[in-house]
Amino acid sequence: MTAPETIQRLRDIIAGQDRDALMLEVSQAHPADVAEGLSTLEPAEIAGFVEILGPRETLEIFEFIPFDVQSLTLKYLSRPSLAQLMNIMSPDDRADLMEEVDDDFQERLLSLLLKHERQNVLKLINYPEDSAGAHMTTDYAILRPDSDVQTALEQVRLQAATKETIYYIYVVDAARHLVGLVSLRDLIVSRRKSRVEDIMSKQVISVRADEDIEDVATLSSRYDFLAVPVVDAQERMLGIITFDDLYDIMADEATEDMYHLANLDTDEKVGSPLLRSVKLRVPWLLTALGSGLVAAYTVSLFAKTIHEVVALASLMTIVALLGGNAGNQSLVVVVRALALGEIKVAHDWRVLLKEAAVGLCNGLIVGLVIGAIAALWFGNPWLGLIMWLAIAGNLVIAGLFGSMVPILLRKLNLDPALGSSIFVTTATDVGGFLLFLGLATLVLPHLMGN
Amino acid sequence: MTAPETIQRLRDIIAGQDRDALMLEVSQAHPADVAEGLSTLEPAEIAGFVEILGPRETLEIFEFIPFDVQSLTLKYLSRPSLAQLMNIMSPDDRADLMEEVDDDFQERLLSLLLKHERQNVLKLINYPEDSAGAHMTTDYAILRPDSDVQTALEQVRLQAATKETIYYIYVVDAARHLVGLVSLRDLIVSRRKSRVEDIMSKQVISVRADEDIEDVATLSSRYDFLAVPVVDAQERMLGIITFDDLYDIMADEATEDMYHLANLDTDEKVGSPLLRSVKLRVPWLLTALGSGLVAAYTVSLFAKTIHEVVALASLMTIVALLGGNAGNQSLVVVVRALALGEIKVAHDWRVLLKEAAVGLCNGLIVGLVIGAIAALWFGNPWLGLIMWLAIAGNLVIAGLFGSMVPILLRKLNLDPALGSSIFVTTATDVGGFLLFLGLATLVLPHLMGN
Numbered sequence: 001m002t003a004p005e006t007i008q009r010l011r012d013i014i015a016g017q018d019r020d021a022l023m024l025e026v027s028q029a030h031p032a033d034v035a036e037g038l039s040t041l042e043p044a045e046i047a048g049f050v051e052i053l054g055p056r057e058t059l060e061i062f063e064f065i066p067f068d069v070q071s072l073t074l075k076y077l078s079r080p081s082l083a084q085l086m087n088i089m090s091p092d093d094r095a096d097l098m099e100e101v102d103d104d105f106q107e108r109l110l111s112l113l114l115k116h117e118r119q120n121v122l123k124l125i126n127y128p129e130d131s132a133g134a135h136m137t138t139d140y141a142i143l144r145p146d147s148d149v150q151t152a153l154e155q156v157r158l159q160a161a162t163k164e165t166i167y168y169i170y171v172v173d174a175a176r177h178l179v180g181l182v183s184l185r186d187l188i189v190s191r192r193k194s195r196v197e198d199i200m201s202k203q204v205i206s207v208r209a210d211e212d213i214e215d216v217a218t219l220s221s222r223y224d225f226l227a228v229p230v231v232d233a234q235e236r237m238l239g240i241i242t243f244d245d246l247y248d249i250m251a252d253e254a255t256e257d258m259y260h261l262a263n264l265d266t267d268e269k270v271g272s273p274l275l276r277s278v279k280l281r282v283p284w285l286l287t288a289l290g291s292g293l294v295a296a297y298t299v300s301l302f303a304k305t306i307h308e309v310v311a312l313a314s315l316m317t318i319v320a321l322l323g324g325n326a327g328n329q330s331l332v333v334v335v336r337a338l339a340l341g342e343i344k345v346a347h348d349w350r351v352l353l354k355e356a357a358v359g360l361c362n363g364l365i366v367g368l369v370i371g372a373i374a375a376l377w378f379g380n381p382w383l384g385l386i387m388w389l390a391i392a393g394n395l396v397i398a399g400l401f402g403s404m405v406p407i408l409l410r411k412l413n414l415d416p417a418l419g420s421s422i423f424v425t426t427a428t429d430v431g432g433f434l435l436f437l438g439l440a441t442l443v444l445p446h447l448m449g450n
Numbered sequence: 451m452t453a454p455e456t457i458q459r460l461r462d463i464i465a466g467q468d469r470d471a472l473m474l475e476v477s478q479a480h481p482a483d484v485a486e487g488l489s490t491l492e493p494a495e496i497a498g499f500v501e502i503l504g505p506r507e508t509l510e511i512f513e514f515i516p517f518d519v520q521s522l523t524l525k526y527l528s529r530p531s532l533a534q535l536m537n538i539m540s541p542d543d544r545a546d547l548m549e550e551v552d553d554d555f556q557e558r559l560l561s562l563l564l565k566h567e568r569q570n571v572l573k574l575i576n577y578p579e580d581s582a583g584a585h586m587t588t589d590y591a592i593l594r595p596d597s598d599v600q601t602a603l604e605q606v607r608l609q610a611a612t613k614e615t616i617y618y619i620y621v622v623d624a625a626r627h628l629v630g631l632v633s634l635r636d637l638i639v640s641r642r643k644s645r646v647e648d649i650m651s652k653q654v655i656s657v658r659a660d661e662d663i664e665d666v667a668t669l670s671s672r673y674d675f676l677a678v679p680v681v682d683a684q685e686r687m688l689g690i691i692t693f694d695d696l697y698d699i700m701a702d703e704a705t706e707d708m709y710h711l712a713n714l715d716t717d718e719k720v721g722s723p724l725l726r727s728v729k730l731r732v733p734w735l736l737t738a739l740g741s742g743l744v745a746a747y748t749v750s751l752f753a754k755t756i757h758e759v760v761a762l763a764s765l766m767t768i769v770a771l772l773g774g775n776a777g778n779q780s781l782v783v784v785v786r787a788l789a790l791g792e793i794k795v796a797h798d799w800r801v802l803l804k805e806a807a808v809g810l811c812n813g814l815i816v817g818l819v820i821g822a823i824a825a826l827w828f829g830n831p832w833l834g835l836i837m838w839l840a841i842a843g844n845l846v847i848a849g850l851f852g853s854m855v856p857i858l859l860r861k862l863n864l865d866p867a868l869g870s871s872i873f874v875t876t877a878t879d880v881g882g883f884l885l886f887l888g889l890a891t892l893v894l895p896h897l898m899g900n
Contacts, residue, residue, distance in 0.1 A: 030655060032673050153638075160639045167617050167634070184617070184634060188603075189610045205480060221701060223482050224694035226676075243693055244674035247700070251671060254704030255786055258711070262782035263775060270787035274804060278811040281779055285816045288775045292768035293823070299764040306756070306763050313756050313763040314749040317770065317879070318742035324774075325713060325738045329731055332712035336705055337720035354724060361728040366735045373743070429767070 007037050014041075014048045022052055026061065035064030043069065047076030055085035063093050071100040074109070083112040090164060091117075092137040092245070095124035132216050133209030135249070136230045136239030141169045145179055145197035149190045156184065164242055168227045171200050176236045178206055178229055206231045209238050214253050217246045218341045257339055260417035261332065263288065291422050295320070295429035302437035309447045311378045312440050315387060318370060319436045323394040323428030326362060330355040330402025331424050335417045338410055352403050359399030360392060367391030382446040390436035394428055401427040457487050464491075464498045472502055476511070485514030493519065497526030505535035513543050521550040524559070533562040540614060541567075542587040542695070545574035582666050583659030585699070586680045586689030591619045595629055595647035599640045606634065614692055618677045621650050626686045628656055628679055656681045659688050666691060667699045668791045707789055710867035711782065713738065741872050745770070745879035752887035759897045761828045762890050765837060768820060769886045773844040773878030776812060780805040780852025781874050785867045788860055802853050809849030810842060817841030832896040840886035844878055851877040 013021045026034055038046055038061065046069070050058045062070065062085065074082060074097075086094065086109055098106055098121055110118050120138055127133030141163045143152050152169075160166050169187070171180035180200030190199045206229040207216050220228050220243065227240045256266050263284040268277055299306075299316070306312050334351060337343045343351060367388040375384025405423045406416035440447060463471045476484055488496055488511065496519070500508045512520065512535065524532060524547075536544065536559055548556055548571055560568050570588055577583030591613045593602050602619075610616045619637070621630035630650030640649045656679040657666050670678050670693060677690045706716050713734040718727055749756070749766070756762050784801060787793045793801060817838040825834025855873045856866035890897060 028653065030653065030673055157638050160635055166638070184638075185610055188607050188616070188634075203478065203480065221694075221697050223480055224697075226693075243676075243697070244671075247671050247674075247693070247697055250697070250701060251704070251790070254701070254708070255790075258704070258708055258782050258786055261708070261712075262778045264779050264782060268783065270783050270792050270801060274807055274811070277804070277808045278815075281776070281808065281812055282815055284779070285772060285775060285812055286819065288772060289768065289816060289820055292771040292820075295771070296764040296768050299767060300761070303760040303764075307760045310753040310757045311750070313753075313766075314746040316763075317749060317767070317883075318739065318746050320767065321742040321745070321875070321879070322735060322738060325735060326731070328712045329714050329734070332708050332714060333718065333720050336708055340701070340705075342720050351720060354727070357724055358727045358731065361724070362731055362735055365728070365732055366739060369736065370739055370742075425771070429771070433767075 007040055010037055010049075011041060011045060014045050014052065017048075017052055019052050022049070023057075026053065026057075031060040032064045034061045039065050039069050043072035044076045046073040050077060050085065051081055055081050056088060059085070059088055063090065067097055067100045070097050071105075074101070075105070079112075082109075086112055087114055087117055090137050090139055091120050091124060092135060092239075092241075095121055095134070099125055099129075127209060130213050131209060132207045132211045132213055132228075132230050132241060133238065135213050135216075135245055136209070136241050137164045138239045139164045140227070140229070140237070140240040141166045142237070143169050143171050143182065143196050145171050145173065145195070145200070147196045148192065149187055149194045149196065149199070150192040152182075152196050153187055153192075156187065164240065165227055168225075168240070170204075170229055170237055170240070171196055172237050178204055178231055178235055178237050180204060181229075204229065206235070207241075208233070213241075213249055214339070215341070216241060217249045217253065218339075220246045221250065222341075253339060256415070257335055257417045260415060260419070261328075261335065261421050263419070263421060287419070287422055288425075291426040291429070294426055295433060298430050298433045299437065302433075302441060305437055305441045305444060308444060309440065311383065312437060312447075315374055315383070316433055316436050319387070319390050319394055319432040320429050322363075322366060322370075322391055323398045323432040324425050325398075326359055326395045327398035327402040327424040327428045328421065330359070330399050331406060331420055334403045334406045335420070338406060338416045343407075348407050351407070352400060355399035355403040356396050357399070359395035359397070363392035363395030364388075366395075380447060382443050386436065386439040386443060390432065390439055393435045394432040397431040398424070398428050457490055460487055460499075461491060461495060464495050464502065467498075467502055469502050472499070473507075476503065476507075481510040482514045484511045489515050489519050493522040494526045496523040500527060500535065501531055505531050506538060509535070509538055513540065517547055517550045520547050521555075524551070525555070529562075532559075536562055537564055537567055540587055541570050541574060541589060542585060542689075542691075545571055545584070549575055549579075577659060580663050581659060582657045582661045582663055582678075582680050582691060583688065585663050585666075585695055586659070586691050587614045588689045589614045590677075590679070590687070590690040591616045592687070593619050593621050593632065593646050595621050595623065595645070595650065597646045598642065599637055599644045599646065599649070600642040602632075602646050603637055603642075606637065614690065615677055618675075618690070620654075620679055620687055620690070621646055622687050628654055628681055628685055628687050630654060631679075654679065656685070657691075658683070663691075663699055664703050664789070665791070667696045667703065668789075670696045671700060672791075703789060706865070707785055707867045710865060710869070711778075711785065711871050713869070713871060737869070737872055738875075741876040741879070744876060745883060748880050748883045749887065752883075752891060755887055755891045755894060758894065759890065761833065762887060762897075765824055765833070766883055766886050769837070769840050769844055769882040770879050772813075772816060772820075772841055773848045773882040774875050775848075776809055776845045777848035777852040777874040777878045778871065780809070780849050781856060781870055784853045784856045785870070788856060788866045793857075798857050801857070802850060805849035805853040806846050807849070809845035809847070813842035813845030814838075816845075830897060832893050836886065836889040836893060840882065840889055843885045844882040847881040848874070848878050 098109060139162060141156055141159045143155060156166050156169060167184045169182050170178060173179055180202050181204045182196060182200045186199050209230050209232060216228055227242045230239045232238055259266050265280040268280045371384035371388035374387045375381045401424045405420045410416045548559060589612060591606055591609045593605060606616050606619060617634045619632050620628055623629050630652050631654045632646060632650045636649050659680050666678055677692045679687060680689045682688055709716050715730040718730045821834035821838035824837045825831045851874045855870045859870060860866045
């Protein structure tokens with residue numbers, strides 16, 4: 001977090017339009033840090049910052065500002081600054097920003113772009129939000145296979161200023177088909193007279209523009225890539241996705257899974273205003289309430305049994321709690337394995353069987369412990385026995401549902417984590433109450449007198 | 451996953467000691483893919499692979515094999531191959547591997563290393579497991595500030611073969627103090643006669659060797675660094691940590707948080723054998739059982755009340771369920787914010803207050819809904835009223851404990867996610883039952899007759 005003094009100083013400098021002071025301020029900090037402080041100011045002040053420093057000098061800082069703040073700021077910029085800024089932004093960031101603004105303003109921004117850049121934006125914003133195409137930049141460095149290394153280095157040098165990275169350089173033929181990859185390291189260490197096609201790696205791993213961006217992130221982390229090339233169906237280069245964007249996507253994906261498992265909306269942050277947090281959490285709690293009502297209704301079916309043996313009301317909470325815990329264990333193992341690409345569809349049924357078997361073993365072990373405790377506590381071995389059986393059965397339900405729900409959701413092309421914990425808890429609550437109270441009703445004469 | 455045919459082919463080629471076939475096999479796939487197939491073979495077979503292909507040709511593949519498989523393989527290697535392999539491995543991977551083996555074998559491996567490499571290993575394995583020092587590599591490229599760009603490029607070229615990265619080059623003085631950073635891109639685009647100190651960036655963000663590696667990963671993702679330099683207390687360069695290692699650490703950290711929130715051991719994988727999964731999950735379920743017993747005991751205190759009004763047994767499950775859900779929401783928001791560095795200790799109390807307030811608002815809203823349903827279901831407004839109050843109170847408890855537990859754990863330098871969901875669930879179960887059944891006992895005459 002930026003110190004309040006720093007933010008106040010920034011504010012004062014902007015108000016005073018003191019370009020020299022601003023240059024000094026900016027030169028002493030990393031663009032990401034300046035952007036963090038800046039993001040806490042009003043959009044009009046941020047626009048003032050851009051005007052004073054100039055779009056070109058602000059660009060690197062501006063790209064670290066969150067998109068929602070960027071889009072608010074644009075409305076306060078003068079037309080020349082806005083036009084310049086939009087034309088020099090990196091294509092992937094610009095496309096993301098354009099999707100953030102309303103249609104009218106998007107039209108206006110498009111009209112400010114040079115023809116070439118405008119076509120570029122229109123191409124990028126047509127890809128679906130979660131696709132590789134939507135996250136790629138079209139600023140990548142290229143070489144021809146028949147160049148020699150000396151020439152290639154000179155060409156890279158010429159491309160360096162405007163490309164997102166020059167550490168991976170893509171080798172393309174005349175029709176822009178991707179035919180190879182050379183790293184700048186390869187170029188630097190090779191003899192100056194070697195030809196690019198002799199030093200390039202020919203087995204280039206690429207992704208299609210319509211592939212899921214999360215799969216691309218998994219791929220990239222597996223191979224330690226600095227960037228992943230994006231191609232069309234004819235293997236023609238369309239763009240690249242760089243490691244820093246993929247890094248953010250991995251982190252966002254993990255946050256999303258954790259949030260969805262805990263029944264939270266991904267728009268929420270620890271710093272969200274009170275009423276926003278309330279608004280985002282209430283729908284989830286109401287859904288959980290639906291699940292709770294089903295469970296409560298199940299219990300109410302056994303009102304007579306509970307009336308006779310009140311101890312059941314205490315002990316049934318343990319059956320539900322253990323089922324919920326075990327179901328959540330299976331759920332998280334499977335959700336994480338799906339996210340990291342560790343489960344293939346062909347092997348799904350094995351995961352289900354294994355989780356059910358783990359549930360059975362754990363249920364028999366833990367159920368025996370609590371069964372013994374319950375038998376001693378209430379002085380009735382029958383109580384212990386039905387507890388044991390109910391927990392063993394409920395942990396099988398937990399294993400089955402905990403693994404089945406996320407796999408089913410994935411097969412339906414939905415997020416495996418979204419709402420899955422509510423499904424699983426409903427299954428273990430209802431299953432646990434049915435098993436435990438049902439068994440208790442069956443052996444009721446043996447339980448009476450407690 | 452590697453296809454069974456590929457693995458069998460690999461196995462046959464190794465058995466037949468066919469070097470040419472092996473070279474062909476290896477040249478057609480990415481090292482990470484070869485390593486994946488190889489990892490499924492017996493350690494003796496993997497050692498055979500290394501012997502046939504030679505340590506130098508195998509190195510890149512070998513470094514993609516998991517450390518536990520690597521360490522088993524080493525024991526089957528001939529002495530010359532072992533010595534060569536250990537001496538050419540990258541220092542960070544080698545140090546990690548050396549920590550995996552038993553003390554006797556570690557001694558043997560150390561004796562095979564050249565003096566310089568041996569000292570290097572001893573230095574690295576002395577850093578605590580979660581520190582920046584333990585994850586750094588000492589193979590980084592350096593330059594002197596007074597070199598000109600032409601000379602600098604030549605020096606980088608000479609260093610390229612042995613360094614982990616040459617895209618960030620660290621500028622050090624004669625005593626190896628870190629004074630600047632130049633990227634290879636900067637060098638390529640600068641005039642050949644410029645001096646390094648004039649083009650380098652002087653505000654280099656570095657970390658101390660004893661800093662927590664997770665903090666370093668957060669830092670690196672914030673600034674989009676390719677590598678982070680590690681320095682000692684006198685700002686002398688010790689090593690660098692590259693983005694690919696930090697990427698893995700971020701992913702591992704997310705897995706760890708998700709696993710700990712779900713009460714799972716991080717050693718477990720979706721593919722773990724049945725008995726191992728059982729062994730790793732039982733202790734957690736037994737801990738949850740302890741929490742369940744406390745809750746069950748709380749309920750048993752109100753046996754008489756429940757005996758009179760059995761509807762309470764149904765409805766109390768809803769109070770506990772909503773409390774558990776809301777507590778988990780607060781918990782995950784705070785755990786994730788701690789992991790991403792979004793909460794600073796100075797602002798902790800504000801988070802607690804906010805979460806309690808969110809709990810109160812949500813409790814009043816959701817409690818009103820379920821209170822109305824309960825009143826209609828059982829035809830008793832008093833039942834609805836106590837339900838409303840109990841849920842509002844329990845959701846305040848949920849907000850308080852859900853935010854307090856992870857913050858306290860972090861202040862005690864423990865993992866904020868570890869075991870925290872059990873604490874929070876215990877608080878909301880016990881709190882919910884106490885509030886709901888306690889209120890019911892107070893107004894019992896009004897509830898009777900249902």
